[in-house]
Amino acid sequence: MLESVAVKPIGVVHNSVKEPRMGGWESIESTIVVQDRWASALDGLERFSHIFVIYWMHLVSEQLRATMTHVHPRGDPQIPLQGVFATRSPVRPNPIGLRTVALLERRGNVLRVRGLDAIDGTPVLDLKPYLFYYDGVAESTVPDWAQRPAEGRTPLPPGKEPGQRS
């Protein structure tokens, strides 16, 4: 029997996006306002170009996430149903969001980032530096449906075509 854990948000996202949406986050700038008590725990984070933001997608209904096991990725009915863990759908048992973002600035308890795919008011659970030797996987492969970013995202740069698993 696995017991629930209580997670206390350490900050909150502020940006111009007030409603959930599928793509088009790349150029969005957000601020992450960290609680005063944790401001000093950011010391040194400003020396990393990219960070992970782990957040809580608070608008996903409890009922939906407790019952839904499959989704059409990207809400596209032409893509066959996949288990929610095989997708980045917000609807999943624990609606934890994860995104690698560019860290533009830190000022005290406030971070300014670009590319975070979280709406205004989203609680933040953790922040981590991006370390390419743990976090980057050049040889990763994905199934056909996941070969390209969702609509509204910027295209891949040349020479960055995804791998494909047969």
Next chain:
Amino acid sequence: MLESVAVKPIGVVHNSVKEPRMGGWESIESTIVVQDRWASALDGLERFSHIFVIYWMHLVSEQLRATMTHVHPRGDPQIPLQGVFATRSPVRPNPIGLRTVALLERRGNVLRVRGLDAIDGTPVLDLKPYLFYYDGVAESTVPDWAQRPAEGRTPLPPGKEPGQRS
């Protein structure tokens, strides 16, 4: 005021590592046993070569994580103190672990993975497919102290020297 969220683990890690340790996880094989009720939510995950495992470092004491704001990275007193959010230290306000792992096999509700840096018995909160176009950042840079993996990890392959931010 940010309210706590209740996160219910969706599975548990099993492997040969019974005590926390700093490095040497690359070759460790683990199984992740997902709760039966979520077994079908894994459908399609087996088509990805790499996945994120988001887990809960349950051995970190509440007192420590509620009070400690700075650590010496890798427990090395020669590295200047950094804010915990600037490190991958298990001691952080919410001891959420994140690791990219190779997915070797899925059988029903059981995943077999390589490279997970979590000890036997660790609760798992979420699983996500690794999508290089969101998750990989070729141009990321890190400060001096973080240029190389922690002791016990495999060296970088040739041509994969980390960037450095001045």
